[in-house]
Amino acid sequence: MRLSELIRISFRALAANKRRSFLTMIGIVIGIASVVTILSLGNGIKAATVKNLQADTQGQQTAEITFNPTSSSETDAGFKESDIALAKQTAPDKIKKVVIKHDKERLQVNGQLANADTMMSVTLVNKAKPNIQLNAGHGFSQDSLQADGEDAIISKKLAKKVFHGNAAALNSSLELGTKNYNIVGIFSPPKTPYSALDVDVLVPEKAYRAGQLSQEGRKLAITYTPGSDVSKLTKDVVEKLKKSGSERRSGEYSYFDYGELLKGIGNVISALTLFVSAIAGISLLIAGVGVMNMMYISASERSQEIGIRMAVGATPAEIMKQFLLESVMLTLTGGVVGLIVGALTAWVIAMFLPFKPVVTLGSVIGTFAISSIVGILFGLLPAKSAANKNLIDILKS
Template identity: 35%
Template sequence: MTDKILIAFKSIGKNKNRNFLTMLGIIIGIASVICILAIGDGFAHTVTKGMGNHNTRNKVILQWEPTSDYNTDGGFTQNDASVLEKVPGVDHVKLASSIAEAGAKVSYKTKTASIGLNKQPKNLKLVKGTYFTMTGASNGIYISEDLAHKLFKENAINRLISVDGTIFVVQGIYHISNMNYRPDAYVSKTIFKQLFASQISRDQAKLYVQPDANKKQVGKTAVKRMKAMGEQKQTGKYSVSNPDAISKQFTRILNDITYFIAFIAGISLLIAGIGVMNVMYITVSERRKEIGIRRAFGATSSDIRNQFLIESVVLCIIGGVIGIILGYILVSIINAFLPFKADITSYAIILSLSVSTAVGLIFGFIPSNKAAKSELVGLLKEE
């Protein structure tokens, strides 16, 4: 086998220009597939990361949804939590909100804007100002670049703004990328709880279940009890929420779209395969003397077929490897312009090499088979 591979490399090296042009279709096709898969995987990873990782291993999440657009301030109450804690298998219950930010109206002189507002995160990268942890009843506020442009013509740092009638000092400005959602402003946790937390309805109930409990059964029982005893049952409906399933389904849809586009790009490999078949026909025709000599010295039809088939596969694998390298280079260039990082996975590399090998096998078989079936008498007569 090693001897046949070395012969294949020598044969390819004798006609470098012709074989390179044959490989060019494979190189472009593989590089295109690598780029598309990298962009798709990077986008899916960024989106699912933005949706958050939900640890639902030991809990069941109940969701309250209003039946009318006008009843948006309902949700779970402490009495509801007491009822849910009595469900068999439930250890304890915590009430939360699916949307953690509050709405507010901000104004500076004659300019006003409606914003989303949240409590200060642990780490916030600022484009202007200096980040520090605001404690207690701090009147500091961090605002987005967009909000700063709406309210101020010049520098916004240390300016006074009014948020729902309360005066704040702009301490810093941060950037909101297209791929990561952030509210328009951040205030200290204490101020957020005192002034804005009351706007947020507790539309989620997190039921922490006991280790031996059946989560599915706990969810069904909890929903039944809320439908019968929930304080907001007249204005909304209760259901079991599965955020992980939603994230997985969204990721699956993104992956399906990526693979479909990659498949369309991979059609170019079909054209490249026809080029491989053509060059292998030419190679067989040029080496009929060599085939005759091999047959005269006892080479079987299988030996002849395998030799040319290996040459076809080696030709395509070389094109595939060059295509992967070109794909890496193109992805590095593309990453400089994307708002997220395109990611080349090992799956994409294995898929590319597998496709390259398959092209060599499929489109090299017919010419190789023709060489194997050549009659020794006919080959000697030609000489």
């Protein structure tokens, strides 16, 4: 019997029991829809996470190279303008911008306090009221936050060490770089978020930058054109800096490869998505049992039809093909409907989330493959049972 004829007979048999076929198919629809929804949202999370980590706010790819001095006395060592030019020479057609980034916290600065050189940990602030607990004096004014500001706040620990108390420390002079500051306040590290960082001095960032002869920084931020191989290009820049960088003899240049990090994050998200999808896929097993039950009932109810077909020359193989085809048609139809429902559900859920779902070609192919496999596996025994019916027994009944 031709395949087209088998399909026509199978479709007619399923249509003869519309309600039973529909209720059986619902299980397949729910199972496939659940898996497709989870996979689509998981792929969306993965794509959004990788994109956010890989690109800046303008969608450009960026990377940072860090300079680590080998000696704690190298407080002024860092990237210079010559390093910017050197980095740009590595791939001028791929590198859009190179800038030196300045640290703001725990800067190790050699300054003068009470006419003595003192190594201090300095944190730069941009707020008139930083999140600190003042022990004496007052905080910064809006004017002191400007480039010509001269106010500084020191820790209670530093005040005790150098001035032996808060009273003597207030209104004393502090020299950092080429700028003199007036100590206007004392803060207590144990009661502030700076305590864990062991900060000695707080000064306004603009005022501090204006008082530095050198505008060197410990980080070099590189912006690449979209589509560039960030990992490879940045490694090339690091190698060039190691050979010709301005501070190559004073420390080391390093780069944290975000490409490997992104790959690891992507693998974790994919594994979690597949795990949750596998749990949701358990419903497909339950639906498969429903398909098997329906096909057994159908084979039992259609004994007369099977007997007539055998009497006119149908072979057991043809009977088996027909019932297998009915099972596969049922699960495939449920799979297609489940794919559509799952994709729509993912898009509806994503309306309340900061990313878009991603329905991949693999999900579509997987839907058809899983639906076919469920139809074959759970339709095989009922089809075999129908094919093995004895014509004499059917005629007797």
